Amino acid sequence: MTISANHTAPDQTSKAPTGDALTEAAKKFGITAEDYMLPARHQIEMVDPDGRLKPEGEQGTEPGHEYPLPGDEELLAAYEQLVVGRRVNDQNSALVRQGRMAVYPSSHGQEACQVAAALCLSDGDWMFPTYRDAVAVMTRGVDPVQVMTIFRGDWHGGFDPLKHKVGIQCTPLTTQLLHAVGVAHAAKLRGEDTVVLAMCGDGATSEGDFHEALNFAAVFHLPVIFFVQNNKYAISVPLAHQSVAPSLAHKAVGYGMAGERVDGNDVVALLAVLDRAVKLAREGSGPLLVEANTYRMQAHTNADDDTRYRENSEVAEWRAKDPVNRMRTYLTDRGLLDDDGEARIREKAEAVATQLRDGLSEDVPVDPQELFRHVFAKTTPQLKEQSALLADELARDAASSTEEAGK
Amino acid sequence: MSPTITTSSEANGNVSAATARAAASAAASAEAAGPQPVTLAKALNTALADAMHADSSVLVFGEDVGTLGGVFRITDGLTATFGEQRCFDTPLAESGIVGMAVGMAINGMRPVIEMQFDAFAYPAFEQIISHVAKMHNRTKGAVKLPLVIRVPYGGGIGGVEHHCDSSESYYAHTAGLKVFTPATVADGYRMLREAIDSDDPVVFMEPKKLYWSKDLVDLGELRSAHSAAAAAGRSSEGRAAVARPGTDATLIAYGPSVPTALAAAEAAALEGRSLEVIDVRTIVPFDDATVCESVRKTGRAVVIAEAHGFASVSSEIVARVQERCFHYLAAPIRRVTGFDIPYPAPKLEKYYLPGVDRILDAVDDLQWEN
Ligand SMILES: Cc1ncc(C[n+]2csc(CCOP(=O)(O)OP(=O)(O)O)c2C)c(N)n1
Numbered sequence: 001m002t003i004s005a006n007h008t009a010p011d012q013t014s015k016a017p018t019g020d021a022l023t024e025a026a027k028k029f030g031i032t033a034e035d036y037m038l039p040a041r042h043q044i045e046m047v048d049p050d051g052r053l054k055p056e057g058e059q060g061t062e063p064g065h066e067y068p069l070p071g072d073e074e075l076l077a078a079y080e081q082l083v084v085g086r087r088v089n090d091q092n093s094a095l096v097r098q099g100r101m102a103v104y105p106s107s108h109g110q111e112a113c114q115v116a117a118a119l120c121l122s123d124g125d126w127m128f129p130t131y132r133d134a135v136a137v138m139t140r141g142v143d144p145v146q147v148m149t150i151f152r153g154d155w156h157g158g159f160d161p162l163k164h165k166v167g168i169q170c171t172p173l174t175t176q177l178l179h180a181v182g183v184a185h186a187a188k189l190r191g192e193d194t195v196v197l198a199m200c201g202d203g204a205t206s207e208g209d210f211h212e213a214l215n216f217a218a219v220f221h222l223p224v225i226f227f228v229q230n231n232k233y234a235i236s237v238p239l240a241h242q243s244v245a246p247s248l249a250h251k252a253v254g255y256g257m258a259g260e261r262v263d264g265n266d267v268v269a270l271l272a273v274l275d276r277a278v279k280l281a282r283e284g285s286g287p288l289l290v291e292a293n294t295y296r297m298q299a300h301t302n303a304d305d306d307t308r309y310r311e312n313s314e315v316a317e318w319r320a321k322d323p324v325n326r327m328r329t330y331l332t333d334r335g336l337l338d339d340d341g342e343a344r345i346r347e348k349a350e351a352v353a354t355q356l357r358d359g360l361s362e363d364v365p366v367d368p369q370e371l372f373r374h375v376f377a378k379t380t381p382q383l384k385e386q387s388a389l390l391a392d393e394l395a396r397d398a399a400s401s402t403e404e405a406g407k
Numbered sequence: 408m409s410p411t412i413t414t415s416s417e418a419n420g421n422v423s424a425a426t427a428r429a430a431a432s433a434a435a436s437a438e439a440a441g442p443q444p445v446t447l448a449k450a451l452n453t454a455l456a457d458a459m460h461a462d463s464s465v466l467v468f469g470e471d472v473g474t475l476g477g478v479f480r481i482t483d484g485l486t487a488t489f490g491e492q493r494c495f496d497t498p499l500a501e502s503g504i505v506g507m508a509v510g511m512a513i514n515g516m517r518p519v520i521e522m523q524f525d526a527f528a529y530p531a532f533e534q535i536i537s538h539v540a541k542m543h544n545r546t547k548g549a550v551k552l553p554l555v556i557r558v559p560y561g562g563g564i565g566g567v568e569h570h571c572d573s574s575e576s577y578y579a580h581t582a583g584l585k586v587f588t589p590a591t592v593a594d595g596y597r598m599l600r601e602a603i604d605s606d607d608p609v610v611f612m613e614p615k616k617l618y619w620s621k622d623l624v625d626l627g628e629l630r631s632a633h634s635a636a637a638a639a640g641r642s643s644e645g646r647a648a649v650a651r652p653g654t655d656a657t658l659i660a661y662g663p664s665v666p667t668a669l670a671a672a673e674a675a676a677l678e679g680r681s682l683e684v685i686d687v688r689t690i691v692p693f694d695d696a697t698v699c700e701s702v703r704k705t706g707r708a709v710v711i712a713e714a715h716g717f718a719s720v721s722s723e724i725v726a727r728v729q730e731r732c733f734h735y736l737a738a739p740i741r742r743v744t745g746f747d748i749p750y751p752a753p754k755l756e757k758y759y760l761p762g763v764d765r766i767l768d769a770v771d772d773l774q775w776e777n
């Protein structure tokens with residue numbers, strides 16, 4: 001078949017990107033549009049669970065699916081963030097156990113995905129994370145304590161999305177993917193080269209907004225990377241109950257975009273795939289779907305009991321594929337990391353943990369009047385009345401407790 | 408890429424460049440001077456065009472809004488005038504339309520989106536309830552969502568099922584949304600301009616049975632009045648209108664029910680009863696002051712709405728008036744609403760819709776003998 005997949009909106013046909021990656025790949029390798037869009041036959045993996053670089057022929061790359069190894073500096077930076085991310089996950093889970101936070105959906109075991117999702121983006125790009133992606137948000141540079149506001153419970157979101165170009169962590173599954181599409185669309189209309197990374201889980205790919213977001217992004221030819229962390233479970237429900245597609249990455253071709261799957265515990269492969277995805281999206285090749293094959297090592301949240309639906313042996317199997325250990329071995333063997341380096345990174349992770357402990361043990365004063373302050377940009381007479389009612393209630397409470405104290 | 412599309416300066420303006428204010432509307436010069444018979448559809452269409460002229464961050468999209476100009480022609484000519492980047496068709500997916508608008512608003516645009524019919528907005532409910540209504544609050548005010556969701560609503564057009572719902576109560580019940588519904592041609596223009604200017608999300612409910620009703624209005628004058636008001640920071644948001652003054656009882660109505668209430672007041676006048684008609688105009692925020700002032704004066708009230716009465720905007724109005732005007736009331740407040748049934752088939756809708764006779768019966772019930 002010829003490369004005729006015109007996945008640009010009619011209004012953008014005139015803007016159809018020259019040098020489109022699909023067209024280039026077709027020219028260079030003589031492959032079809034389907035072969036370009038379909039994920040490579042195997043997932044992309046570069047460093048194996050034992051920390052050894054795989055031979056190039058075994059990395060899963062193919063014509064049109066080639067991924068250069070990221071540079072050493074990027075890998076070292078990623079490792080540092082992996083260690084910090086792991087520490088953050090475990091610190092937060094501990095804080096929940098101590099009653100300092102209501103809940104924390106940990107990404108323990110998925111740190112490679114978290115780190116790569118943040119590191120592949122430039123400052124002007126946007127990220128739309130889920131509830132599980134706190135580490136990605138912190139890696140993007142948002143203050144850790146601010147990120148945890150949502151779980152501490154004094155407000156829903158603790159940081160300014162516009163300042164950081166990070167959407168507020170989203171719980172209604174896949175609704176944020178459409179916001180990502182809108183941000184990308186607005187940027188494209190203004191002629192900006194913003195790339196937007198939109199995150200969701202494996203279970204969430206069954207939701208309607210997943211479909212609508214991918215289709216919109218493809219039809220409007222927008223620079224959105226849909227990044228699915230397939231951690232094998234949606235709370236208790238295994239992936240097999242969500243989808244019988246050959247892989248989640250295969251869903252891409254149905255929308256006319258390229259899909260790829262990657263070892264989600266191999267930060268080297270993740271960076272290679274995401275870096276290229278960002279580059280292609282920025283150059284005008286439209287959206288992409290990347291599925292990261294990983295595993296949720298802990299229960300869904302502290303409120304969940306995962307022994308009800310999975311075997312310990314399965315968890316143990318994945319422990320051997322740990323993303324942090326793998327990277328440490330790889331970097332050490334390559335001579336890029338020594339004991340000093342490791343110690344320095346641990347120290348940094350410890351500092352973030354301390355920051356979290358201090359920040360979250362502080363009792364932040366809440367202002368009841370804030371309840372009414374941000375409902376509308378321009379408030380209503382009804383909310384003014386209700387805020388006065390609460391103020392009066394509080395004033396009377398305060399007066400009666402002063403009276404009590406005076407007795 | 409259109410270089411003229413920039414970020415709105417009013418909302419989320421820290422994103423990028425300042426708003427480019429385009430020169431005065433070309434459409435304006437083509438209009439005849441002085442009051443002319445104008446349909447509500449034309450007034451809404453003119454409001455959209457004027458808003459797009461005034462601010463390049465205003466974008467219009469939805470289903471069939473481009474080449475076709477919308478199934479009700481409210482977006483007629485916008486693609487031709489402003490190009491396919493500023494008025495365009497989307498894939499058929501209402502959640503997608505609203506969700507994408509949320510993202511665009513976050514990133515500096517002022518999307519005005521069309522839901523093709525009332526009942527076809529339902530797939531977008533999660534986006535509307537969980538994001539449109541809450542984004543400003545969730546982000547502690549950091550993100551504004553200046554977007555307008557236009558919803559043609561209500562019956563009386565002989566429409567088949569799923570085309571005649573009065574869905575305003577769902578939106579009005581949702582904290583964080585403003586809900587406007589015009590009943591006159593002039594209000595159609597003014598309120599849509601104000602909705603687009605608003606930094607809050609507005610669900611703009613358009614009574615589809617009034618689309619082709621005409622009033623004598625001067626669009627040029629409405630345009631200048633809007634510019635003057637906007638420049639002075641004035642808005643009629645939250646202000647009901649006294650559509651017809653009267654002394655004996657108050658009819659409270661909105662959107663498609665306002666003309667019905669006016670017809671009832673006209674008929675009552677022939678029988679010697681003077682009814683005041685209040686047009687609510689903005690359901691959220693609700694104008695307690697104007698409504699209560701009227702009821703305190705007349706001591707009697709009937710609330711009229713097409714929607715089912717149970718747990719509705721009409722029940723809210725009764726509750727509010729009762730809470731605020733109890734000692735002024737000579738009789739319990741009555742309601743004339745749609746029955747609590749799914750919207751009926753075309754040949755049965757006349758039995759369902761509040762009509763003049765049913766309103767007059769309710770007025771007769773207001774304990775006049777006491
Ligand atoms: C629309 C919606 N339905 C249900 C839920 C409740 N819920 C929260 S997380 C979750 C599982 C999601 O699984 P997955 O997408 O695989 O992400 P993971 O939690 O594994 O990261 C469910 C059902 C929700 N948040 N939103």
Ligand SMILES: [Mg+2]
Nearest residue numbers: 201202233234
């Ligand atoms: Mg999952």
